[in-house]
Amino acid sequence: MKAAVVVFPGSNRDRDMMRAIEIVTGHAPVAVWHGDTDLPPVDLVTLPGGFTYGDYLRAGAIAARAPIMTAVAERAAAGVPVLGVCNGFQILCEAGLLPGILMRNADLHFICKPVRLKVETADSVFTNAFAAGDVIDCPVAHGEGNYRCGEATLRELVGEDRIAFRYVDDLNGSVDRIAGILNDRRNVLGMMPHPENLVEPIHGGLSGRGVFESLVDAALEVTA
Amino acid sequence: MKARVTVTLKNGVLDPQGKAIAGALxxxxxxxxxxxxxxxxxxxxxxxxxxxxxRARLEAMCEALLANTVVEDYRIDLG
Incomplete structure (x- = not known):
């Protein structure tokens, strides 16, 4: 499985994402600079965590208008899986590839700790290695993870089974304890927790592997 | 020409920063x-x-970048 990791000024989990992808898939991903306008032919595009442009204006707002994002949107429209983690989730929302917005945590604190995460759907290329209802531990590290959207959007997300992950306990004020959502085609996932930081024994657990293993399985199915 | 664009949270959107500032005051x-x-x-x-x-160009700027209209309103003043 070939993957690309988009690197923006202020990305800081790009190396973690590249390492996790290589460990689980066996193939080193390609790093793509935000100022580029083309993506290589890949089976997965990822937007890693960080603080692109210092969170100026709104988290992810400037990065969402970077030159590479036109190509990311084109790949998403073509059905290529796009995974945005943490700041990557914020960028996907600001780019309009996912609905809603991530706002300041309700208690204003930067939250950096492992949390209990419930897998809400196994029906996606990112979650098919899990079973719906699985509860995993996963680290979070964010100040702006408070997911907000309009009531109509929330009804769609729930009704179309597009909430991929929920926090077991309220963490940051997110509506409906949302931690990760899918787009309507189910090929774009944004999530605040960091599965790429839970793939090696030294991380204290391996349950983040499921996201990447799901993508490998999905890529194999496409090939077969 | 000089313009001032004011971006505010829509009514009903929680503003934890505003609450913290009110508490500090x-x-x-x-x-x-x-x-x-x-x-x-x-x-x-x-x-x-x-x-x-x-005004038309400023509205386009607000919609494209300056405001996130999911949660924010904007006002344009020319002067």
């Missing part, structure tokens, strides 16, 4: 503050001299 003895909503102000210099054109 109360801590300084400024009582009687019943609510604070924090927003953003952009002072913009435009080469455009036609008012209607300037």
């Amino acid at each position: 109360a801590g300084l003895g400024h009582d009687g503050v019943t609510d604070i909503r924090q927003g953003k102000v952009f002072d913009i210099d435009l080469a455009e001299t036609d008012e209607a054109t300037a």
Whole structure:
């Protein structure tokens, strides 16, 4: 499985994402600079965590208008899986590839700790290695993870089974304890927790592997 | 032409920063503050001299970047 990791000024989990992808898939991903306008032919595009442009204006707002994002949107429209983690989730929302917005945590604190995460759907290329209802531990590290959207959007997300992950306990004020959502085609996932930081024994657990293993399985199915 | 764009949170959107600021003011003895909503102000210099054109371009800027209309409203003042 070939993957690309988009690197923006202020990305800081790009190396973690590249390492996790290589460990689980066996193939080193390609790093793509935000100022580029083309993506290589890949089976997965990822937007890693960080603080692109210092969170100026709104988290992810400037990065969402970077030159590479036109190509990311084109790949998403073509059905290529796009995974945005943490700041990557914020960028996907600001780019309009996912609905809603991530706002300041309700208690204003930067939250950096492992949390209990419930897998809400196994029906996606990112979650098919899990079973719906699985509860995993996963680290979070964010100040702006408070997911907000309009009531109509929330009804769609729930009704179309597009909430991929929920926090077991309220963490940051997110509506409906949302931690990760899918787009309507189910090929774009944004999530605040960091599965790429839970793939090696030294991380204290391996349950983040499921996201990447799901993508490998999905890529194999496409090939077969 | 000079313009001022004011971006504010829509009614009903929780503003934890505004609440924290209100709390800090109360801590300084400024009582009687019943609510604070924090927003953003952009002072913009435009080469455009036609008012209607300037307003249209500023609206496009607000929709494209300056405001996230999921949770924010914007107001444009020319002057």
